[in-house]
Each structure stands twice: as C-alpha cells, then as structure tokens.
Amino acid sequence: MISDKDDTAIVRMVARGIIELGAVARLASFSMPYPRSAQLALDKLVATLLETPGSAPLSVPGLVDWARYRPLKDWPLSIPDDLLTGDDLLISARTGNPSQLCVEWAADRGELERNALESLRRLADDCSTADKYLRHLMFLVERPVVIEQELLKLQDRRLLRVWHRVRDLYEPVPQRYVFRDAAALCSACRFLMVPAEGMGWVCETDDCASYFPDGDVHAADQLFSLPLGLRWFVAHPGRTELALRGSLESRGAAIDHRHDHLVVTWQDDESWVLMTRDRLNPALLARSIGERAADLRADRVLVVVPGNRLVAQPDYREIFARNLPTAASTAELVGDDELIDLASARSCRP
Template structure:
C-alpha cells in the first residue's frame, strides 16, 4: 500500500478536503440504489446508504450556507443534471472536471466516473471487486500450473461479457477453463428485465455489453467511449423466449476488465499489424502486452481505461520485472485524454515517487512511437 509520505504533496493534500468522503458516499449509495431499485422505484424508508448520503449532503450544504436538496429524489436530480463542479463541496482542483456527473443525464444510470469514485477513491486499501476476482483467478490457475487457462479466462471476460444460457453452459464445461469454472459461475449473473425491449435483449456492437432501453426509444451504452462516438450501434438481438435466461458479467468486471480489455485487444491488433510480435497477459498477467521488436527489444505495456486521471496517478506502480523487458509504459485510450484536457498532467501530479519513471502514453501515441522506432531503425532499434 502506498503511504502518504510516498505521494507527491499535491496528491497527499487530497485528504484535507471534506468533499471527498461525501463523493465516495454518494457514489456508493447511487450504485447500491441502481442495483436494488433501478433509481426509480425507491420508497420510504430509504436504504441506509442512501439516507446516509442524503444526510451528509444536507449537512454539507448547511455548513456551506447553500440550499440543500429537500429529499432523495431531489438529490438524484442533482446527481443527474447538476455537474459536480456546481455543488457546494470542498474539493481539490484535480478531483472533478467541469462537466462531470454522477448520474448520466440521458439515462439516469451511474456514470463510469461514479463507479470509479465508489471503487477507486479511497485513500487506504479498499474492497475492489474486480481485483479480488482477478487475484482469485490467478491463484487458481497458478496452483494448477495452467497459464493458458488464465489467458483464456481474460479473453472470455474481454470478448464475451454477455452469454446466453447455452453459451453459459458451454463455457462452464470448457476443460481449458477448469481451474476457474466455479469462479465463472459466480461472476456471470442473470440479466434483469430492465434490459428488455419488445421482449428482446440487445448488445452494443462496439463494446459487446448489453444496451439499456431509454424512454425516448433510443439505447444507452454504459461505456463512455461508445457514447462519445454517437448513438449506440445495435449488435446481437436475443429474444427472451428463444434464448431463455441471459447472463452478463457483474458491473465491476465490465467496468475495469472488459472495458480496458477491449482497448488492450485493439492495441494488440494495431501493434501486430506493424509487424511486432505481441503476447497478451504474459507471466500470469504480470502486465498486459509483451511487445517484441524485430531485433529482440521488448516493451511491457499496461492499459488503463480510467475516467479519472488522479485516481490513475495514485494507482501508478512500476511494472513487474518478469517477463523481462527493456522499456515499460502505461497506456490510456486516446478518447480519455480528448475528453479531459490535462489528463496526463494530472496523472503525473498524482503519481507516487515510486512510479516517477512510469510514463503514460495514449494508445495513439504508443502506436506512433512504435512505428517511428521501426521506421528509423528497421531492425527495431539498438538496445543502447
């Protein structure tokens, strides 16, 4: 765990702001409400976490001399339509962007940033569901000496976040995945009826997750990257009376494994097309991509598809030394930097001293860097 003394002074100062714990409380409450009620079916008495979030928001407003929300429905309206930057909160400058919302204005669902506030914002060690699952899968596959099983498990989470009942049965009985069979059965959950429109489920063609029907007849995709590219393209259409029960990965895994995984696979393809040899999740997921140039020079790459650059900076750690490499990079999808000006600067300000040598490139920059290296030295450059 990173100690406060290991953090840059800019990052360590976060703990001095009273608004940060409230944002974490709000984010946790919103995700809990969404899972239980869909954010539109709650009634008195409110769930404990939601009531706690409302009470703390009211108190904060009173202390700031601002008009507080009068009820939980009004608080939800704040979360959906009022940028967090407009709330009467004591927050550090890097904590939020001008247009950040906790709930998506169009769908009313928790934003990716909301999920990051709930999962990533704590200053001390917290329960992070996605890391718990990945660590468990690693342990199970290592105990069996099956690195291929772990690689296939990761590809499953990246490429198949939604399974029909027939596919779920087939995956659960795939012998390659034997070490993680029970784990798979725990992390793929039945899809709620709120995803149905006209008796059918629909996936996003771009990111492969399930689309959520919106009242105006459109679709909402939970991935920021898809929404910024325009209306969600319809992928698979599964009538409920034909496919029976449908299963999807639990949200933390869709958010922090499937999402970045799509970027990892796209980067793998781009680098392979340049003529480089790419190995995915080597050494039981020591890092994401092991990239070998024609002369044998190796890059180690970890892809991080995070909305909040300060959270990413605070999480920065040197890459594992094995399998060995010559250079190491963290990579973020280009759209994250386009969406939040100064993303890489914020990352650098919050990066701990132990990771000062870990650069953050966009995927576009890394591909260009690799192409330049190949163009300037066809053999991949010297090891000097």
C-alpha cells in the same frame, strides 16, 4: 497531489450510494427503504452544507436529482480542480444509470476495482498455463454479457469448458436493465443496454461507437452479465489490451499476461510493464494505479489509455503526472496509438 483535506470523501460516499441504489432499482423509480449507503451519503452532505442555507438536497430522491442534473463543479463543496472533468454528472443524462465517472469515483480508495482485479488473480491462479488463462480472459472481455442458451447450443467444447470455469463470475442481469421481462445487448459493443422511455434501448456505455445502437433483445432470465466492476475495469479496457498484445507480438515482443498488467520482454531482455486503463478522470486514474505501479519492476512502466482521451482532454497527461504518488513517479502515460509507435521504433533497433 490531491489529499483528502477537502470534500472528496463526500463525493465518494455519494457515488457509492448511487451505485448501490442502482443495484436495487432504476434510479428514476426507486422507493423506500433506501440503501444505507445512500442515506449516509445524504446525511454527510447535509451536515457539510449546514452553513450554506438552502443548498443541500432534502431527500435521497433530491440527491439523485443533483447527481443527474448538477455537474460536480456546481456542487457547493471543496473539490480540487484536478478532480473535476467537464460536465461531470454522476448519473448519465442519456441512460439514467450511474455514469462511468460515478463508477470511477465509487472505486476511488475502495474495493470496486480491487475486487474485480482480485477475481482475475484467482482465475489466473486456477489456470495451469498462461495460454489457458488468456483464453479465459478473452472470454470475459469478448462476452461481458452471455446468452446462456445460445452458448450451450454451440459444439465448441473448449469454449464450453471455459464458460463452466468462469460461470461463477457472472450474475443475473440487474433489474434496472429489464423491461417487461426482457433485456438487451448492444449490437455494437455487446455491453448491456438500458430501457429508455420513448427511445427503446440505450447502450450503457456513453462512448459506444453507435449512439443509439439496435438492441439484441432476449428474455432477461436467459442473460448473465459480469458485475459492474468486472465490466468497467476488466472488459471495457480489455479489448484495447488484447489488441495491443497482438500488435506487440507482431513486432517481436514476448508477452506475459498478468491479472492486472502485461509484461513485455524484447529480444535484448529490455522489459516493459503495460497497465491498460480507460478512465475519464486522470487524477482518479493516477491514484488508482499509483500504489500498484510503485511495486512493479521493469525498464519502463507504461500506463496505456485510449488515445481519444488525450485528445478530448489536452491537460489529461499533466493532471495524471501531477497526481501520481512519488513512489510511482516514473510511470509514463501514453495513448494506445502512441504505444504502437513506441513499439515500432523499439523493434527497429539493431
């Protein structure tokens, strides 16, 4: 299991500095004064590399260049192999935005994911019934970005009531997504798009089904988006979770939707807990769910990831298991397709 007796804390600091930089401007065009977290990350990195002459970036823009063009495996730092995932850039070469991996690093042992899940917990507490909570959750998952004027024109009063309840979870579109007072939604996944020089609009999600999907362009002040944590840690895996719910119910399971997991109860009262996540880095995933999984009580605790993650990285399962805290060692990692197979076999039992 990975400890912090290495330079992982520095990578976390850099990731959080990049996230904060990206919150105030496009990473290709930011200017002084720099956010404090970015400057602290640079200072810490330089101090760590004092004995490696000429190896450290000399400025915050230099640090951004490292994050965009230099994979973590090429940084002169002590980073455990389990935390290195292919060409792991902290800034997406395609979008110029903080990459998904950067978001995962920024969330490691921090508040980004925790705050997103806490928002869901408060929403669940505010809803008087499980069905009402599910309607609100589906709204967030299906609409990571809202075109408010179009929504208000709808005659669906139930939908409008949901919007008024979750409205405070949304925020104006960050400036880095705005070009000439316009912003765009991806027509494939409905996440935000990034203005890309010479290429129009590019979806912020690197694994979007459509590589350069057409954008649904609107005046930027008409769009409201979920904050970064809610987009990546709730809406992104939430579609998989809702699809799994339907498949399990069709096989006879009763589903209780908690704020960060599903409780699945079969007809003979056997219970499963499903924690649906979508992470590039299996070691960071194991660390993020380890403490929570240790507190869950069920016959099986299953961590569900998109099956394509396991195909793309054959040692994903092994790295995940190796980095689980001992108290959560019974948690099982499965792909979403494997879960359906497990559920089908379970529902066929006499």
